[in-house]
Every structure is written in structure tokens, then in C-alpha cells.
Amino acid sequence: MVLVAVGYLVTVVLAALIAGFCLIRIRGPKLLFYFSYRLGLVFNEMPFLVIYALVASTALAFAQGDIATAADRVAVVVAAVSAAGLAVVARRGMRAASVVRLALDEALGAGTGTRRRPPLARIALRPFFRRRGDVKRVANLSYGEAGRRNLLDVYHHRSRPEGGPVLIHFHGGHYDQGRKNTQSLPLLYRLASKGWVCISANYRLRPAFSHPDHLIDAKKVIAWAREHTNEYGADPTAGVFVSGSSAGGHMAALAALTPNEPSYQPGFEQADTSVTASIALNGYLGTYFDGDPATSPVNLVSADAPPFLIAHGDLDELVETENPQALVTALRSVSTSPVVYAELPGGHHAFDLFHSFRFEALIDGIEDFAAWVRSRNRAV
Structure with missing residues (x-):
């Protein structure tokens, strides 16, 4: 029988869903759109909150000896992939500064956008x-x-x-x-x-x-x-x-x-x-x-x-x-x-x-x- 750290698995699955909703534009079906829109509304702007949760829950799971089965180790890999995806989401947000400056400079003249x-x-x-x-x-x-x-x-x-x-x-x-x-x-x-x-x-x-x-x-x-x-x-x-x-x-x-x-x-x-x-x-x-x-x-x-x-x-x-x-x-x-x-x-x-x-x-x-x-x- 394969036992899984259920609490940790729930955290990882939710984080993976949030990462996917932030990375990909989802428009249907209606129920999927509703959840992707609501979760993306918050976490596309604040992906680091999910990264905090992943790091904390993974550290806690290891500290308590909950990572003991192959399924648990798969969950850790999914957590790492999700964190990487959320890092991409964060990087996209950080790119806004250069995009906004370029838009200002192109429309209003070089040097309008300030760092x-x-x-x-x-x-x-x-x-x-x-x-x-x-x-x-x-x-x-x-x-x-x-x-x-x-x-x-x-x-x-x-x-x-x-x-x-x-x-x-x-x-x-x-x-x-x-x-x-x-x-x-x-x-x-x-x-x-x-x-x-x-x-x-x-x-x-x-x-x-x-x-x-x-x-x-x-x-x-x-x-x-x-x-x-x-x-x-x-x-x-x-x-x-x-x-x-x-x-x-x-x-x-x-x-x-x-x-x-x-x-x-x-x-x-x-x-x-x-x-x-x-x-x-x-x-x-x-x-x-x-x-x-x-x-x-x-x-x-x-x-x-x-x-x-x-x-x-x-x-x-x-x-x-x-x-x-x-x-x-x-x-x-x-x-x-x-x-x-x-x-x-x-x-x-x-x-x-x-x-x-x-x-x-x-x-x-x-x-x-x-x-x-x-x-x-x-x-x-």
C-alpha cells in the first residue's frame, strides 16, 4: 500500500493548478474559467505567495519525515516544477517596468520613462x-x-x-x-x-x-x-x-x-x-x-x-x-x-x-x- 502525505499533496496540487492558471490564458469551459480567473486574479500578481507556501510546506514535510514513498517524491518534483513556473510568472511581472518605459519613450520621446x-x-x-x-x-x-x-x-x-x-x-x-x-x-x-x-x-x-x-x-x-x-x-x-x-x-x-x-x-x-x-x-x-x-x-x-x-x-x-x-x-x-x-x-x-x-x-x-x-x- 502506497501512503501519501495528503496535506502536502493538496498544497502541491493547488500550487500546480495556480501556476498553470497564471501561465496559460483559459477561457472555458465555464467552471474551469471561473476558478482560473479567480485564482489568477490574485496569484498572477503575487506568485511569490505560492512559492512561500511551497517552500514552507516542502521543508516541513521533510522535517517531519513525510517524504517517505515514491508518490511523495513525485509530489516534491511537482512542487519544484510548479515553483519554477511561478518564477516565470514573477519574471513576467518584473518585465513590465522595461515595457512601460519603452512605450513611454516611443510615444513621448526618449528619456520620458524613468527607472x-x-x-x-x-x-x-x-x-x-x-x-x-x-x-x-x-x-x-x-x-x-x-x-x-x-x-x-x-x-x-x-x-x-x-x-x-x-x-x-x-x-x-x-x-x-x-x-x-x-x-x-x-x-x-x-x-x-x-x-x-x-x-x-x-x-x-x-x-x-x-x-x-x-x-x-x-x-x-x-x-x-x-x-x-x-x-x-x-x-x-x-x-x-x-x-x-x-x-x-x-x-x-x-x-x-x-x-x-x-x-x-x-x-x-x-x-x-x-x-x-x-x-x-x-x-x-x-x-x-x-x-x-x-x-x-x-x-x-x-x-x-x-x-x-x-x-x-x-x-x-x-x-x-x-x-x-x-x-x-x-x-x-x-x-x-x-x-x-x-x-x-x-x-x-x-x-x-x-x-x-x-x-x-x-x-x-x-x-x-x-x-x-x-x-x-x-x-x-
Whole structure:
């Protein structure tokens, strides 16, 4: 009878599955996709957590004499292979820094992308902790009449330095789920710690609401930011940047490409809803669910479109890279403003949730992008 160290085997099998889910883009069947997506969501950005578990459990199994049979030794080999696969996943994340710098240099000029030391302690030891002691979050401020779906949070430095720019972020969730203070928090806290005033906003969702309700809400947030963020130390004339994750990236792109459009500003037609630049993270940038061509950012590009930064994972299991690439091509063929496109090696969907090598490198790139845009605007 062959006995196996069951506890150790369970750990190794789970680690092997996670490594496979991170290395390979899986889209079906539905149940397999669900588990691969959920596990990859976390561990593709933090593979070292699984490596820690493998090393610790393997050391413990040897120390307790549990590696005694041929099956146990096979499990050790599987653990080693899984760890090697997770090391590849980690290496892909680390490559994001050079990819983002190259994208910035190609679009904005050599030397735009700067080299920075990644926050190793935060990435390795505190990836889940997004808050910072020098940043205050002011929660649940109302910007409209739709109750909790028209609430926003403001993030600002506790010292409230004056004259900072504004970043507005819209969450993803297929337009039918999601909420503020869940996505891109490392970005919001980083910029707020540098003197920005950042906003994360809820908006009305399907099926009760559809396009253009989401976009109208986005415009209301922009108008609110221009009117109120000076109370938290911002100066909207220093720049109002709009960003979004997944469906929120679609909103950010539409908002940037329809400045001051009265049909999307009922009751506040005179408000300034123009933005300085747009940032789309793992964004869906095609047509809305009804297929109306007017809901695709690709069909709204113009010569006076603002600068764009679009970042997408090359292993995104929900949105093919051809989707954001289509908007990049359309913008570059018409717009007089630059377009930065960073295709992140090994990146899955929703890479913006935690402190990881990939997202920290992209945040560095967003800072460099914003600095370039603001410098160009000051020079005009």
C-alpha cells in the first residue's frame, strides 16, 4: 500500500493548478474559467505567495519525515516544477517596468520613462495593504441624485498641499457590478501621497440603467471635481485626468472623447467636462452591449482628442488585445496628441488590484506620463 502525505499533496496540487492558471490564458469551459480567473486574479500578481507556501510546506514535510514513498517524491518534483513556473510568472511581472518605459519613450520621446526602484518590502510583505498613513480618504460624498450609486470617495494628502492635479477613477465590473474603493487603490494612494487629489466613484449599473446613463454619471463626476476638489487642495487647471479599469476604462475613454457634449450633460450643459488625458487599464474599448457604433471610442476619435495611456495584459482572458489596439490605431491616425500603449507581458485582466511588480511599474509609468502631459500643457 502506497501512503501519501495528503496535506502536502493538496498544497502541491493547488500550487500546480495556480501556476498553470497564471501561465496559460483559459477561457472555458465555464467552471474551469471561473476558478482560473479567480485564482489568477490574485496569484498572477503575487506568485511569490505560492512559492512561500511551497517552500514552507516542502521543508516541513521533510522535517517531519513525510517524504517517505515514491508518490511523495513525485509530489516534491511537482512542487519544484510548479515553483519554477511561478518564477516565470514573477519574471513576467518584473518585465513590465522595461515595457512601460519603452512605450513611454516611443510615444513621448526618449528619456520620458524613468527607472525607479520597486517598493520591494511593500510588494513582498504587504501587497494587500493599499492604505498609506499620509493619505486621507473622505468617503461617500454625493455628486448626483442616484443614492449610493452616485457617491464618490476623495483621496488627498493629509497636509492638503495646494495646486495639485486631479485623477478620477471609474471601477470595472461589466457595467453590472463593482464599486468604488476596490480597484486601482495603489494608484490612487500613490498619487494622493504626491499631492494629487484623487476620486473613485460609483455609477449607475445595468440592468436598471444603460448607456448613456453611465457616461452621464462620469460627466457629473468630472463637473463635481472641477467645482469641489479645490476644497481638498487641488487646482483643476493643473490637470484633470480620468482613468478606469475594464468597463471603467470604456467610460474614461468615452468621457475623454466627448468633452462638453450637451446630450451627455442633461441639466448641467454648461459645466466643463473636458479632461487633460485619459488612462485605460485592462479596458474594454469597443461598442456597448446594444452594439450602437456611437458607443465605441474608436468611432469618436478626433484631431483634438487628449493624450491617452492604454495598458493591457497580453494574456487578458476577458478582452483580446486587438480591442485596445483598435483604439490605439484609430487615435494615432487622427489625433494630434500622443498615445502610449503598453502591452504587459503575462498580464491577465484586473492587474490593478494589489501592489505587484507589474502594477507598481505601471504606476511609475502613469506618473511619468502625467508629468509629460502637464509639462507640455504648461509650455503651450
